[in-house]
Amino acid sequence: MNESRYNESRYDEIFKRLVKTAYRGNVSEEIEKIRDGDSITDQYLLYASGGGDPNTVVFKVRDCGGRCAAGKDNCEASCLFDAIVRDMEGNVIIAPNSCTGCGKCVEVCEHYSLVDKKEFVPLVKLLKDRTMPVFAIIAPAFIGQFGPAVTPGKMRAALKRLGFYGMVEVALFADILTLKEALEFDRHVTREEDFMLTSMCCPIWVSMVKRVYQNLVPHISPSVSPMVACGRGVKHLHPGAKVVFIGPCIAKKAEAKEIDIKDAVDAVITFRELEQIFEVVGINPAELEEDESEHSSTAGRIYAGTGGVSRAISDTLNRLRPDRKIKIRAIQADGVQDCRKMLKDVLEGHIGGNFLEGMGCNGGCVGGPKAIIDPADGRKFVEEYGKEAGSLTPVDNKYVMELLKRLGIHDVHDFLDSSKAAMFIRDFGQVEQANRYSSDRL
Ligand code: SF4
Numbered sequence: 128m129n130e131s132r133y134n135e136s137r138y139d140e141i142f143k144r145l146v147k148t149a150y151r152g153n154v155s156e157e158i159e160k161i162r163d164g165d166s167i168t169d170q171y172l173l174y175a176s177g178g179g180d181p182n183t184v185v186f187k188v189r190d191c192g193g194r195c196a197a198g199k200d201n202c203e204a205s206c207l208f209d210a211i212v213r214d215m216e217g218n219v220i221i222a223p224n225s226c227t228g229c230g231k232c233v234e235v236c237e238h239y240s241l242v243d244k245k246e247f248v249p250l251v252k253l254l255k256d257r258t259m260p261v262f263a264i265i266a267p268a269f270i271g272q273f274g275p276a277v278t279p280g281k282m283r284a285a286l287k288r289l290g291f292y293g294m295v296e297v298a299l300f301a302d303i304l305t306l307k308e309a310l311e312f313d314r315h316v317t318r319e320e321d322f323m324l325t326s327m328c329c330p331i332w333v334s335m336v337k338r339v340y341q342n343l344v345p346h347i348s349p350s351v352s353p354m355v356a357c358g359r360g361v362k363h364l365h366p367g368a369k370v371v372f373i374g375p376c377i378a379k380k381a382e383a384k385e386i387d388i389k390d391a392v393d394a395v396i397t398f399r400e401l402e403q404i405f406e407v408v409g410i411n412p413a414e415l416e417e418d419e420s421e422h423s424s425t426a427g428r429i430y431a432g433t434g435g436v437s438r439a440i441s442d443t444l445n446r447l448r449p450d451r452k453i454k455i456r457a458i459q460a461d462g463v464q465d466c467r468k469m470l471k472d473v474l475e476g477h478i479g480g481n482f483l484e485g486m487g488c489n490g491g492c493v494g495g496p497k498a499i500i501d502p503a504d505g506r507k508f509v510e511e512y513g514k515e516a517g518s519l520t521p522v523d524n525k526y527v528m529e530l531l532k533r534l535g536i537h538d539v540h541d542f543l544d545s546s547k548a549a550m551f552i553r554d555f556g557q558v559e560q561a562n563r564y565s566s567d568r569l
Contacts, residue, residue, distance in 0.1 A: 134167075134238065134239030134240075135239050137168070137171060137239075138171045138174075138175060138239060138242055139403060141161055141168070141171050141172055141175045142175040142245050142247075142248075142400070142403060143403050143406070143407045144157055144161065144407075145157060145158070145161075145175055145176055145248045146247060146248060146251065146403070146404050146407050146408070147407040147408065149248050149251035149252070150251055150255065150408055152255075154176075154248065154251075158172060158176060166189065167188055167189050170186070170188035170189065171188060171242070174186050174188070174242050174243075174244045174245065175245050175248070176245075176248045176249075177244060177245060177246050177247070177248050177249040178244075179244055181384075182384050183223070183226075183228070183244070184228035184230065184243055184244055184377065184380040184381045184384070185221065185226060185228055185230060185232065185233055185241060185242070185243055185244075185377075185381075186221075186241070186242055186243075186244060187219055187220075187221060187240060187241055188239075188240055188241070188242055189240050190216070190218040190219075190240075191217075191218060191219060191236075191238050191240040192216060192217055192218060193213060193216070193217020193218065193219075194217075194237075194238060195237060201235060201236075201237075202219060202232035202235060202236055202241060203219075204235075205231040205232050205234070205235045205463075206231060206232055207229070207231070207331075207334075207335060207338075207339065207463060207467075208225050208226065208227055208229075208334070208338055208339070209222075209225055210222045210225035210226035210227070211232060219240070219241070221241075227330075227331075227334040227338065227378075227381060228377070228378065228380060228381025228384070229330065229331045229334060229377070229378045229381065229487065230243050230376075230377025230378055230380075230381075230496060231331075231463065231487075233377060233496070234377075234496045243377045243380060244380070245396070245400055246380065246394040246395060246396060247394070247396050247400060247404060249394075250369075250371060250394055251290075253290075253369065254289055254290025254291065255290055257290065257292075259367055259368065259369060260292035260293075260365055260367070260368040260369070261290065261291055261292055261368065261369045261370075261371060262291060262292055262293050262294070262295060262361045262365065262368055262369070262370050262371070263286045263291040263293070263294045263295070263371050263373055264294070264295045264296075264297050264354065264357045264358060264361065264370055264371070264372050264373070264392075265282065265286075265294055265295070265296055265297060265372075265373045265374070266297050266354070266372070266373065266374035266375065266376070266379075266431065266492060267296070267297060267298040267301060267353075267427065267428055267429070267430045267431040267435075267492070267509065268374065268375050268398075268431035268491075268492040268493050268495065268498065268505060268509065269282065269296075269373065269374075269398065270428075270431075270508045270509055270512040271500060271504060271505060271507070271508025271509070271512075272375070272398050272498060272499045272500055272505065272508075273398075273401075273402065273405075273412055273413075273499070274412075274413050275508075276413040277412045277413050278417060278420075279294075279296060279420055280416075280417030280418045280419065280420050281412045281413060281415050281416075281417060281418070282294065282412055283418035283419070283420075284412070284415040284416055284417065284418040285405065285410050285412035285415055287418065288408075288410050288415070289404065289405075289408065289410065291371070292365075292368070294418075295357060295360075295361055296423055296427075297353045297354055297357045297372075297374075297427075298353075298423035298427035298428045298430065299357070299422075299423045299427060299526075299527065299530065300353045300354075300356040300357035300360055300427070301327075301328075301353040301423070301426070301427035301428075301430045301439070302423050302424050302426055302427035302521035302524060302527045303353075303356060303360075303427075303521065303527060303530070303531060303534075303551070304327055304350055304351075304352075304353050304356055304551065305426045305427065305436075305439045305440050305443050305520070305521055306443060306447075306521050306522070306527075306539055306542060307350055307542040307548070307551055308325055308327060308348055308350060308436075308440045308443075309440050309443040309444040309447055310447070310539065310540070310542050310543055311323065311348040311349070311350065311542075311543075312348075312440065312444060312455060312482060313444065313447070313448055313451065314543060315348075316453060316481050316482075317453070318453075319453065319481075321481060322346060322473075322478055322480070322481040322482065322483065323346055323347075323348055323481065323482055323483070324336060324343060324346045324347045324348065324483045324485075325347075325348055325350075325436055325437075325440070325482065325483065325484050327348075327350060327352055327353065327430075327436055327484075328352055328353065328430060328436060328486065328492070329352075329378070329485065329486045329487050329488075329492075330352070330376075330378040330379060330381065330382035330487075331378050331463065331466075331486075331487025331488075332466060332485035332486060332487055333347070333352075334378075335463075335466055335467070335470065335485070335487075336470065337555065339470075340470045340471075340474060342474060343470060343473065343474065344555050346483075347555050349552050349553055349554055349555060350551060350552065350553060351388060351391075351550075351551055351552065351553045352382065353427075353430065354372050354374070354379060354382065354383070354391070354392060355382075355388045355391040355392065355553075356391075356550065356551050357370075357372075357391075358370040358372065358383075358390075358391030358392040359390065359391045359550040359551075360530075360534055360550070362390075362391070363534055363550065364533060364534075369393045369394075370391065370392050370393055371392070371393060371394045371395070371396060372392045372394075372395045372396075373395075373396050373397070373398065373401055374395070374397065374398065374492065374495065374497075375397060375398050375492055375493070375495025375496070375497045375498035375499075376395075376397070376488075376492065376495045376496070376497065377397070377496055377497065378487065379395050380395040383395050387553065387554075388553065397497030398495075398497050398498055398499050399497045399498075399499060400497070402499055422516075422517060422524065422526035422527075423516060423524075423526075423527075424516050424517075424518045424519060424520055424521050424523070424524045424527065425439075425442075425513040425514065425516040425518070425519045425520070426438075426439035426440075426442060426443055426519065426520050426521055427439065427521065428509065428512050428513040428516055429509060429510065429513040430491075430492070431491055431492040431493050431505070431506075431509045432490065432491045432492075432493055432505075432506045432509050432510070433459055433461040433484075433486055433490055433491040434457070434459045434484070434491075435491065435509070435513075436484045437455065437457030437459055437482055437484045438457075439520070440455060440457075440482070441454070441455040441457060441482070442519055442520050443520040443521060443522060446519075446520045446522045446523070447522060447539070453481065455481065455482045456479075456480040456481050456482065457480055457482045457483075457484060458479050458480035458482070458483055458484070459483075459484045459485070459486070460483075460484075460485045460486070461485070461486045461487075461488065461489055461490055461491055461494070462486075462487070462488065462489040463487055465485075466485040466486070466487065469483065469485065470485070489502065490502040490503075490505075490506060491506075493505030493506045493509060522539070534550070535547055536548060
């Protein structure tokens with residue numbers, strides 16, 4: 128086993144031991160057993176148990192001495208935000224004010240010297256004691272990740288066995304935000320030269336626009352991500368509940384901690400972490416009985432693949448405004464390099480469409496760093512699940528409309544009323560209203 132794989136498995140093994148003993152009620156003793164005075168083990172132990180700075184996601188566990196092969200992608204090269212610098216010995220220093228917690232450096236670190244914190248162990252007591260409801264909200268990319276036999280109903284049953292009160296598919300809230308984004312497009316793209324950047328889904332895309340391509344901030348739609356909408360929705364319907372997001376993404380761990388939206392989600396775990404949790408507590412989701420199912424539309428279910436957001440919003444806009452002259456002409460980019468190129472092109476005036484969607488990972492969330500299966504297979508599962516939906520768009524989905532009423536939205540146009548749709552709005556803060564998306568402002 129090479130050093131990197133060894134370190135990865137050591138971090139994962141420590142995590143698994145902690146989860147197992149947390150469910151047995153003797154995690155403190157296990158921590159003392161694992162602690163061996165070796166600084167790397169102790170660092171892995173700290174972050175596997177959810178310790179360290181509560182506002183930070185990516186941590187350095189040791190000095191690497193700059194051992195990465197020259198010319199290879201390494202942490203510095205992967206960082207979009209110039210958050211990684213080296214000291215005189217070549218050791219990595221993470222600049223806290225520049226780091227967005229996107230996790231790209233963790234993905235490429237050959238020596239597992241950089242890790243993302245695991246947030247599950249502190250939750251186990253809450254899940255076991257059941258003194259308050261803890262909901263799992265699961266990303267649209269989950270379908271197929273845990274094997275073809277693991278349906279949404281079986282996944283819900285498995286999560287309940289872990290102690291969750293229930294599971295909500297984030298796709299349901301992607302449906303809701305699809306409506307909002309379609310209306311935002313309708314409001315702001317009124318001339319051929321106008322365009323809009325969707326703010327949905329991907330925190331890496333949003334951070335790129337906010338930090339690197341600030342001139343484009345006026346064009347970004349003022350919406351929270353489906354994860355945040357879902358967390359807020361669950362808490363609105365179940366006051367006092369805690370919410371845990373499950374997805375293929377490290378960057379979502381950081382998004383959940385952002386100051387203006389940190390009310391929504393209390394912890395984030397990844398698909399790979401969940402797979403390990405099931406393994407150590409002896410749950411095989413495929414063998415469980417189906418639990419009740421949900422009713423998201425095709426629109427919300429296809430978000431996990433590149434182009435899914437654009438397609439969902441375009442279908443919904445056509446349904447809401449069939450006679451609209453200016454249709455959505457979507458352009459998409461996936462992977463950091465392509466997102467960069469698209470944003471640079473737009474800044475230089477080469478705008479090939481009027482609706483821009485970017486996803487930080489190749490293939491979209493099905494290609495996320497903590498996905499379990501091959502991205503092509505993930506995409507296939509997501510597309511099939513999308514086709515199985517009972518409705519193409521949220522407009523035709525009576526369950527979505529019913530849910531919206533329970534959240535205080537009685538008419539789709541309420542989405543444009545900030546007093547009624549506050550839980551879905553994110554103020555990116557730098558621009559005035561009227562010609563917010565006008566290309567004149569570049
Ligand atoms: Fe996370 Fe990648 Fe999906 Fe962006 S594209 S939300 S970084 S998994």
